[in-house]
Amino acid sequence: MRNEDELTMTKRENDTITWETFNEGLWRENPVFVMLLGMCPVLAVTNSAINALAMGLATTFVLLASGALISLLRRSIPKQVRIATYIVIIATFVTIVDYTIQAISLDLYNALGAFIQLIVVNCIILGRAEAYASRNRPLKAMTNALGMGMGFTFALLCLGVVREILGAGSLFGFDLFGPRFQPWVVMVLPPGGFLVLGAWLLLFEWIRQRKARTALKPATET
Amino acid sequence: MPEETLSFIFLNAVLANNFVLALFLGLCPFLGVSGKLDTALPMGLATMFVMLVSSVCAYLINLLLVSFEIEFLRLIAYIAVIASAVQLVEMALKKFSPGLFRSLGIFLPLITTNCAILGLALFQTFKEYDFLQSLVYALGAGAGFTLAILLMAGLREKLDLSTMPTITQGAAVSLMLGGLLSLSFMGFAGLGG
Numbered sequence: 001m002r003n004e005d006e007l008t009m010t011k012r013e014n015d016t017i018t019w020e021t022f023n024e025g026l027w028r029e030n031p032v033f034v035m036l037l038g039m040c041p042v043l044a045v046t047n048s049a050i051n052a053l054a055m056g057l058a059t060t061f062v063l064l065a066s067g068a069l070i071s072l073l074r075r076s077i078p079k080q081v082r083i084a085t086y087i088v089i090i091a092t093f094v095t096i097v098d099y100t101i102q103a104i105s106l107d108l109y110n111a112l113g114a115f116i117q118l119i120v121v122n123c124i125i126l127g128r129a130e131a132y133a134s135r136n137r138p139l140k141a142m143t144n145a146l147g148m149g150m151g152f153t154f155a156l157l158c159l160g161v162v163r164e165i166l167g168a169g170s171l172f173g174f175d176l177f178g179p180r181f182q183p184w185v186v187m188v189l190p191p192g193g194f195l196v197l198g199a200w201l202l203l204f205e206w207i208r209q210r211k212a213r214t215a216l217k218p219a220t221e222t
Numbered sequence: 223m224p225e226e227t228l229s230f231i232f233l234n235a236v237l238a239n240n241f242v243l244a245l246f247l248g249l250c251p252f253l254g255v256s257g258k259l260d261t262a263l264p265m266g267l268a269t270m271f272v273m274l275v276s277s278v279c280a281y282l283i284n285l286l287l288v289s290f291e292i293e294f295l296r297l298i299a300y301i302a303v304i305a306s307a308v309q310l311v312e313m314a315l316k317k318f319s320p321g322l323f324r325s326l327g328i329f330l331p332l333i334t335t336n337c338a339i340l341g342l343a344l345f346q347t348f349k350e351y352d353f354l355q356s357l358v359y360a361l362g363a364g365a366g367f368t369l370a371i372l373l374m375a376g377l378r379e380k381l382d383l384s385t386m387p388t389i390t391q392g393a394a395v396s397l398m399l400g401g402l403l404s405l406s407f408m409g410f411a412g413l414g415g
Contacts, residue, residue, distance in 0.1 A: 036393050039253065040337045044246035084305060087334075091298040099294070114344045117297055121335040123250060189408065190244050194401030201394035209389060 017143050025148030031124045032155035032197075033204055038124040041115050042156060043193035049172050051111050052160025053153065058097045060149025062119050063128060065093045067145035070133040077134070086129040087120070094119045124152060162196050163187045228358045231351075235362030237410040241338045242370040243403055248338030252371055253396050261325050262375035263368070268311055268326070270364025272333055273342055275307040276300075277360035280343035281353055300343045301334075308334045338367055373403060 020028075031037045041059070046052045066089050070077075077085050098116050102109045109116070119125070128148055133141040164170060167187030169177045186192050241247045248269070255265045283299050312330055315323045323330070333339065342363050346356045377399050386395065 036253065037250075039249040040246050043249065084302070087301050087305065088298055091301050095294060095297050098297075114341055114348070117344055118337045118341055120297060120301055121337045121340050123332070123335050126335055186405070190246065191401045191405040191408065193246065194397050194404055198394050198397035198401060201397065202389055205389045205392070205394060
């Protein structure tokens with residue numbers, strides 16, 4: 001009994017929820033731009049900003065709910081069948097989201113197509129379940145999941161906004177440039193997804209290298 | 223859609239609606255395992271095999287679910303079947319070709335979370351294909367995936383030999399390549415619907 005108390009005490013020390021818990025997913029280890037996970041929905045549904053936002057929020061919900069449940073059940077799930085258990089839990093929440101979106105807006109449901117159901121196989125969610133939710137307290141797991149979800153939504157919006165402005169001349173459905181704008185149609189078609197994400201990655205890599213160079217300069221003159 | 227002929231379904235899945243380059247399914251292995259031709263080919267073939275197995279299973283399971291009117295369980299049933307099919311492939315590969323098993327590494331179990339496979343099962347259900355049509359569709363999708371990953375691997379092998387600015391090394395240039403491949407596959411759009 002005493003032993004268990006000590007164990008929980010030592011556990012609680014590295015159990016605090018800090019800004020870093022949240023920020024890890026939002027920026028430092030952004031699932032899309034840094035870890036390159038869950039690429040399929042990132043490229044497929046970002047042809048308009050509204051689709052991107054909906055997809056991001058749906059994924060965030062599944063991340064949060066499955067993170068909370070897995071974290072609550074983390075002591076009772078046997079090690080050998082954990083992946084199967086996680087998948088079933090995730091699939092349950094995805095089914096809920098699927099039917100909810102269908103009930104709220106049929107247009108949105110048709111625009112997102114099979115990609116709502118394909119949230120099940122989004123590596124971000126299974127990755128978080130395995131690496132984080134199964135090892136941490138529910139509240140901490142949920143904070144981290146919220147950060148990851150927000151980071152994912154942010155990345156989707158980055159792509160969605162650029163592609164919609166260039167490819168359709170509008171933003172969230174509002175016309176930006178008037179009737180004389182010649183839309184760059186390829187941007188809302190499949191190749192646009194690859195090209196815009198590639199461009200964002202180039203930008204971030206450039207910023208990172210610049211930062212590294214300026215940080216390095218005063219220390220070692222090269 | 224019973225009027226679709228088998229050859230149409232096959233060509234449509236390979237070229238016009240290529241799973242990777244037009245529908246954005248299965249991008250993780252497409253970007254992850256396409257470094258070398260030697261690993262890209264077995265990866266494509268393994269994916270194709272899992273696609274065939276899971277397509278057959280998904281067809282039978284869907285019949286069962288529809289007859290009991292519990293379609294809301296479709297997603298859970300499909301993913302469970304796919305996970306077991308992948309396990310089967312993994313065990314077979316480990317037994318017959320350990321070297322290949324090691325070179326594919328983490329990407330082999332990750333076929334489970336390859337959206338191309340679940341996507342295939344879902345699409346064939348939405349399109350209400352019959353048994354033979356589903357089988358041909360799975361074959362086409364697998365061939366399309368293999369084609370895409372092979373093209374990508376060939377390009378990246380060439381690219382390794384050339385010098386590039388440092389910021390383009392890594393994922394960014396792969397994505398740009400994917401964009402160009404996707405652009406060229408759009409030329410097939412007239413073939414299908």
